[in-house]
Amino acid sequence: MSLRNSRPFLAWRAFAAAWRWSPGSACQICATWQRDAVCGTCRQRFRHAGHRCRCCAVSLVGLNEVCGRCILRPPAFDHTLTAFDYAYPWDGLITRFKFSGACELAGPLADLMSDALWTAAEQTGFEPPDVLLPVPLSAARQRARGYNQAWELARRVGPALEVPVQARWVERVLDTPHQTGLPRAERLLNLRGAFAVTAAGRAGLTGRRVAILDDVMTTGATLDALAATVRRAGATAVQSWVLARTVSDDAAP
Numbered sequence: 001m002s003l004r005n006s007r008p009f010l011a012w013r014a015f016a017a018a019w020r021w022s023p024g025s026a027c028q029i030c031a032t033w034q035r036d037a038v039c040g041t042c043r044q045r046f047r048h049a050g051h052r053c054r055c056c057a058v059s060l061v062g063l064n065e066v067c068g069r070c071i072l073r074p075p076a077f078d079h080t081l082t083a084f085d086y087a088y089p090w091d092g093l094i095t096r097f098k099f100s101g102a103c104e105l106a107g108p109l110a111d112l113m114s115d116a117l118w119t120a121a122e123q124t125g126f127e128p129p130d131v132l133l134p135v136p137l138s139a140a141r142q143r144a145r146g147y148n149q150a151w152e153l154a155r156r157v158g159p160a161l162e163v164p165v166q167a168r169w170v171e172r173v174l175d176t177p178h179q180t181g182l183p184r185a186e187r188l189l190n191l192r193g194a195f196a197v198t199a200a201g202r203a204g205l206t207g208r209r210v211a212i213l214d215d216v217m218t219t220g221a222t223l224d225a226l227a228a229t230v231r232r233a234g235a236t237a238v239q240s241w242v243l244a245r246t247v248s249d250d251a252a253p
């Protein structure tokens with residue numbers, strides 16, 4: 001009998017095949033071995049139970065539909081959908097995805113985002129946009145990081161929500177210094193002229209309902225600046241889709 005037909009070899013091969021084929025993994029939060037990247041128990045335990053501003057998705061304690069800041073100074077987007085609060089345990093996962101090169105988390109985070117957006121959309125009367133635009137990075141920032149986290153999410157979330165994705169309709173023409181810790185007014189000032197619409201975008205945006213996608217909304221200044229840019233190019237409605245929303249406008253990631 002050759003080695004290839006021996007029982008130990010066949011048993012080993014079956015074991016190896018089963019191991020490679022196994023769809024299981026450790027939950028990224030509690031490390032329980034199961035099928036999804038984040039287990040059902042953790043999803044349920046750390047979901048956002050409260051109510052949010054319809055416009056900027058900040059958590060609201062009262063029954064108001066829109067927060068005071070959005071009433072005083074309405075941003076250029078009409079509506080925001082988000083999956084989580086930027087708080088434990090999601091902040092740790094997003095930091096790994098964004099700053100530690102853990103691009104493999106894009107798939108699991110995009111799945112969680114798609115599920116949450118479907119639910120939020122159903123609850124809030126979702127009008128599907130015509131096109132989804134990821135917030136662009138400057139060429140220098142993208143070279144340094146190796147990927148654009150917003151594109152990595154958008155290229156998965158768009159098909160899941162049946163919305164076409166266009167990554168080349170807007171570009172970031174000005175790199176801004178890191179905005180972490182800056183107040184909103186200063187962020188807005190830094191972002192003036194940061195985005196531009198490309199020739200393809202000028203042809204495509206007129207009369208379109210647009211969703212713009214980013215990983216985290218902190219003060220909303222980046223999404224506000226991009227929303228204003230696409231409106232100037234003819235977009236008729238703009239939604240923001242974000243993976244996580246900070247609990248207050250000061251809790252910058």
Ligand SMILES: [Zn+2]
Pocket residue numbers: 027028029030031032038039040041042043
């Ligand atoms: Zn878990």
Ligand SMILES: [Zn+2]
Pocket residue numbers: 053054055056057058066067068069070
């Ligand atoms: Zn608001």
